[in-house]
Amino acid sequence: MFKLIIKYFIINNYMDYDIVIVGGGIAGLNLCYQIIKKTDKLKILLIEKNNYFGGRVLTSKFNKDSFDAGAGRIAGHHKRTVELLKELDLWKDKFKINSNSLIILQTLTEEEKVINKGYPNFESIFYLLLEKINELENKPKLENFTIIELIKKYLGEKYASYSKKVFEYDSELSFMNGKEAIKNLKKDFTGDKNYYVLKNKNSSIIHKLEEKLKNKIDMKLNSELLKIEKEENRYNLTIRIDKEEKIITSNKLILTIEKDGLNKLDYLFKYRQLLDLSQPRPLYRVYAKYSKNKQNKSWFDGLPKIITDLPIKFIIPVNQQSGVIMITYTDGEFTKYWKNQFNKNCFDYFLNKDLKKLFPDTDFGEIKWLAHYFWENGAHYWIPKIDVDKVIKQIRNIEEDLYIMGEVYSRNQAWIEGGLECEDILEKLI
Known part of the structure; x- marks a missing residue:
């Protein structure tokens, strides 16, 4: 009897929450931030399975060079994103990027x-x-x-x-x-649209949100939701936190994770047909750093974005001064070619082959490094033959006190803006 009382005490005093939010990407972090702006009376837990917050908003460093390996440009017409950046005092750090493109077609x-x-x-x-x-x-x-x-x-x-x-x-x-x-x-x-990048890259958004949430909610990394059970009007959640399984109860549950993560939860099997109406597609970004020429310039100095019908597809200069460039960016079916070349250890050969076709007279210099980022679930897309507005309403509040949100089921898929859509959920949580 004594052991049972102790167990009950621990669960209800240390593992009991008003709201549990699963997924520490931009959607989960922003939702927490929007909640605490309105009330400090809710006990909130945010869990993230990775060892970092931010999800697909990820800034990487290679030696002294940093670049956004996940979410890239910020659209000036995306109101939620701009408003958040202003609140976080980051909008002043923006740089407008060249929206021009050079189209080189060789297989017409x-x-x-x-x-x-x-x-x-x-x-x-x-x-x-x-x-x-x-x-x-x-x-x-x-x-x-x-x-x-x-x-x-x-x-x-x-x-x-x-x-x-x-x-x-x-x-x-x-x-x-x-x-x-x-x-x-x-x-x-x-x-004519205006697009921007941030001086300290997109992970600065994540770091600012983490600062805002510190000491106001509970935040756990290396934590994965394994099982959902509902008992009367509460959710019992089995969560692996730092390799240890714990039972946590919550009045409300919000899932902001990618679709593959949702598919692993048996509780959601009854909603699978509905959840399958949005599907993930891969993204493959490869960054490179090139040496400079005798004039102390990169080979791509002065070039805008390059669109081509060769497998390399899309080239985006990142920093002409340092010599960093996204040397190929592909999505969907186009990623298969480069993933195959990488697996066969032929990537560098075919990359240089495409570059020589595009710029036959150019001395590219030496590649200092290559950094590969393959995102299996890079972005999500609504499939044909559905009424998206109707589906979003169904999924957002899929059952009483259970909500699903984020870029996956948004009206702005493949953008940070999609992850910030939470107004309809927010009013039901406060």
Whole structure:
């Protein structure tokens, strides 16, 4: 009897919470921050399975060079992100980045070359598609198609193959729900938009949030949710904290983790069909540092972003002074090629082969280092043939006192902004 009383005392006094938030990425951290701004009367636990907070918002260091290996640019029109940065006193540290792109196409067919003369970039193809659709009396249900399927249907196969060559991303075209993709392309990829990076990189956002939360909530790294059980109006959670399993109870449970993590929880099996309406896609970023030439300049000095139809696909200069560049950035199906080359120890050879094709007369200098970052669940995308607004409402508050949020099930997928969407949940927690 004495042992039972002691166990009850420990659970209820040290392992009992008003709110448990699972996932210490930008979504979980920001939700905690928004809660404590409104009230200090809730006992909150935030757990993260990794040994760092931030998730896919990750700044890496290689020797003395630092760069964002996860979330990259910040959009000036993303209101939640900008507001958060201002509150954290980080907006003053922003630098506007060059939004220009150099498109180098080397595999065009004769028919595609004709298209290229009239439509030199994807934005021009995109607006041609919208124009064609707007002319129709019987307009299609955009959500039932991908962008590539719409291009094939209304512009033709050659325009579709050309679009994949001239646009830098795969998933938005070939995988994402067409209605959502059109919204996102209009908002984030067309017109004159301002984009920024932070002087101290994106992990500075995470560090600031950690400071705000310190001593106000309980925060645990190396902690993974293993099991969910519901007993009356409370959740009993089995959590592995530093290799030790503990039972924690909570009035409310919020899950901000990636979809693969949700799939591991047996309790959510009954919701699997609903949760599968958003799917992850890989991202592969490779950074390199090059030596400088006799003029003390990097080989890419003065170059903007480069989009190409070669496997290298997308090149983004990071720091021309230090010689750091994202030498290839691929997503979705495009990642398979480079992952295969890496696994066969052929990556460097094929990288240099592509670079020589793009810049045959350039002396690239010496590669000081290469840093590979393959994100299996780099970003998430709504699949076709669903009503996204309806699905989001269902998932956000999937059952009484259980909420699911984050970039995975947001209206701004693949952006920090998506992870910050929490207004509808916040009002139910306070």
